[in-house]
Amino acid sequence: MTTKLKSLQDWVDSVAKLTQPEDIHWCNGSEAENKRLINQMNRSGDLLPLNQDHYPNCYLHRSSPSDVARVEHLTYICTEDEEQAGPNNLWMSPADAHAKMDAFFDGCMQGRTMYVIPYCMGPLASPYARCGVEVTDSPYVVANMRIMTRMGTAALERIESEGSFVKGLHSIGELDPDRRFIMHFPEDLLIQSFGSGYGGNALLGKKCHALRIASWQARQEGWLAEHMLIVGLESPEGETHYVACAFPSACGKTNLAMLIPPESQAGWKVWTLGDDIAWLHLDANGQLRAINPESGYFGVVPGTNAKTNKNAYDMITSETIFTNVATTEDNLPWWEDKKVGSPAFDWQGNKYDPDTGPAAHPNSRFTVAATNNPCYSELSEAPEGVPISALVFGGRRKELAPLVYEAKNWRHGVLVGAGVASETTAAATGQVGVVRRDPMAMQPFCGYNFADYWAHWLSFADKSDNLPGIFHVNWFRQDQNGKFLWPGFGENLRVLRWIIDRCEKRVGAKETPIGFLPESHGIDTQDLDLDPAVMDALLAVDNKQWLDEMESVGEYLGSFGNRLPEELQFEHDQVMQELRKIS
Numbered sequence: 001m002t003t004k005l006k007s008l009q010d011w012v013d014s015v016a017k018l019t020q021p022e023d024i025h026w027c028n029g030s031e032a033e034n035k036r037l038i039n040q041m042n043r044s045g046d047l048l049p050l051n052q053d054h055y056p057n058c059y060l061h062r063s064s065p066s067d068v069a070r071v072e073h074l075t076y077i078c079t080e081d082e083e084q085a086g087p088n089n090l091w092m093s094p095a096d097a098h099a100k101m102d103a104f105f106d107g108c109m110q111g112r113t114m115y116v117i118p119y120c121m122g123p124l125a126s127p128y129a130r131c132g133v134e135v136t137d138s139p140y141v142v143a144n145m146r147i148m149t150r151m152g153t154a155a156l157e158r159i160e161s162e163g164s165f166v167k168g169l170h171s172i173g174e175l176d177p178d179r180r181f182i183m184h185f186p187e188d189l190l191i192q193s194f195g196s197g198y199g200g201n202a203l204l205g206k207k208c209h210a211l212r213i214a215s216w217q218a219r220q221e222g223w224l225a226e227h228m229l230i231v232g233l234e235s236p237e238g239e240t241h242y243v244a245c246a247f248p249s250a251c252g253k254t255n256l257a258m259l260i261p262p263e264s265q266a267g268w269k270v271w272t273l274g275d276d277i278a279w280l281h282l283d284a285n286g287q288l289r290a291i292n293p294e295s296g297y298f299g300v301v302p303g304t305n306a307k308t309n310k311n312a313y314d315m316i317t318s319e320t321i322f323t324n325v326a327t328t329e330d331n332l333p334w335w336e337d338k339k340v341g342s343p344a345f346d347w348q349g350n351k352y353d354p355d356t357g358p359a360a361h362p363n364s365r366f367t368v369a370a371t372n373n374p375c376y377s378e379l380s381e382a383p384e385g386v387p388i389s390a391l392v393f394g395g396r397r398k399e400l401a402p403l404v405y406e407a408k409n410w411r412h413g414v415l416v417g418a419g420v421a422s423e424t425t426a427a428a429t430g431q432v433g434v435v436r437r438d439p440m441a442m443q444p445f446c447g448y449n450f451a452d453y454w455a456h457w458l459s460f461a462d463k464s465d466n467l468p469g470i471f472h473v474n475w476f477r478q479d480q481n482g483k484f485l486w487p488g489f490g491e492n493l494r495v496l497r498w499i500i501d502r503c504e505k506r507v508g509a510k511e512t513p514i515g516f517l518p519e520s521h522g523i524d525t526q527d528l529d530l531d532p533a534v535m536d537a538l539l540a541v542d543n544k545q546w547l548d549e550m551e552s553v554g555e556y557l558g559s560f561g562n563r564l565p566e567e568l569q570f571e572h573d574q575v576m577q578e579l580r581k582i583s
């Protein structure tokens with residue numbers, strides 16, 4: 001197979017000339033092609049079949065031990081003007097980056113097959129979808145891209161009719177951390193990734209395209225590409241509201257997207273549209289609508305059990321690629337907090353020894369089709385997406401941030417999003433558990449200067465008077481002994497119900513300098529064994545602490561210099577003034 005689109009054929013030819021593969025395979029996305037690849041990977045050891053009686057069509061991939069997470073310190077935005085990338089990104093000039101990458105790619109696919117993967121991010125019939133082509137020498141990437149995107153012939157047809165696409169060149173190279181870079185050239189809609197086979201570094205449709213490149217395109221075209229799950233909440237009366245929530249990696253987006261209403265919330269239903277990325281557009285009526293550009297989940301495995309997320313637990317018992325989990329004597333996948341079985345081999349395939357750390361890697365992952373999810377929403381395929389009632393920001397904060405609060409208006413909401421901070425997780429290499437600024441949960445993913453990104457967000461206030469409410473939640477507040485104050489998981493529905501009630505103007509709220517908080521009985525705590533004093537603690541706003549926090553937010557915003565939108569500075573000044581008034 002080849003293509004009738006000359007620009008695509010020329011690009012593939014030039015890549016082949018540089019990388020010198022033994023052969024070239026254009027992926028059509030068919031079942032037969034997938035079977036062939038899986039069989040081939042079973043022979044090469046890239047994939048190990050798991051116990052097929054209990055986990056039919058499930059496979060395990062073991063990464064190279066130093067290739068288990070995104071590498072933010074090796075991820076660059078390469079624009080002609082450094083200011084375009086902003087202080088939130090590492091920057092390299094396109095000329096320097098090309099020189100470096102060309103040297104890496106030179107001859108790197110000798111003896112290997114080069115796979116050409118045409119893919120579509122978003123429903124194939126959606127005007128909001130965007131296409132790309134990833135060229136890779138990793139069959140594991142092909143198998144994952146087939147689950148995570150609409151990949152193959154139909155995508156190629158759309159590309160050929162549109163004539164434009166994002167180019168992604170990927171090679172695992174030698175999986176050497178010292179010869180690894182993830183480069184983005186947003187001005188050329190180009191991604192180049194070398195030396196890693198892992199998730200966000202290698203599945204280029206995901207973070208590289210659907211967030212870094214797409215956020216750049218979205219600014220030019222007037223929409224938003226965000227690190228958000230999309231979930232539909234259907235009330236017992238049959239009314240469904242859709243919310244989109246931005247949390248940093250490994251902070252429970254997949255769990256929230258697949259939430260199971262607890263018994264006390266009988267009659268509620270939850271429908272998943274996406275667990276990681278949302279593309280948001282204003283429609284002709286000024287209604288913000290969301291599509292999920294992905295078609296599968298690349299979720300964190302540890303912690304998934306029949307209690308925390310039964311939907312996910314059941315979903316990953318078939319047709320799933322596991323990466324870096326442990327295995328039992330019976331060759332079942334195993335991970336920390338699975339609650340059944342015990343590990344015989346760790347994620348590297350060594351005999352399990354508790355002294356060497358967890359059996360499954362803390363960032364071990366499952367890749368599974370969205371349609372495997374028991375609460376998959378059919379509207380995931382709707383070309384026009386779903387209407388969004390609320391946008392929710394959040395992070396992992398032991399203290400300070402209350403369980404939930406609502407921004408005073410859109411512009412203040414942009415400040416709330418810009419001020420998000422969270423404790424770091426195992427999703428990226430580096431220290432875990434340190435608080436860092438993660439505006440809109442986009443710190444690792446915004447493809448341009450945050451100052452311009454906030455200006456773009458602010459500009460929506462002029463485009464519609466029908467924008468969703470903006471909220472902030474924190475499921476992770478702890479007491480002095482490190483115990484979580486809020487039960488989380490399914491019980492988070494109680495907080496989402498308050499959010500919907502606010503959007504529908506059905507409940508009052510308490511005004512504070514940081515925004516609107518629930519009144520004392522605003523959140524339904526019936527049947528929840530929660531001391532009222534704990535609820536008070538969860539909804540407390542400590543003025544002194546918040547003054548310190550907002551000062552630190554101010555310093556952070558200040559680091560963007562005179563590019564920072566005045567309106568954002570104004571919102572910040574307003575909150576500071578109100579906090580000072582009370583203190």
Ligand code: SAT
Binds near residue numbers: 198199207
């Ligand atoms: O590795 S990924 O970027 O795909 C997952 C994540 O960090 O959210």
Ligand code: MN
Binds near residue numbers: 227248249250276
């Ligand atoms: Mn993510």
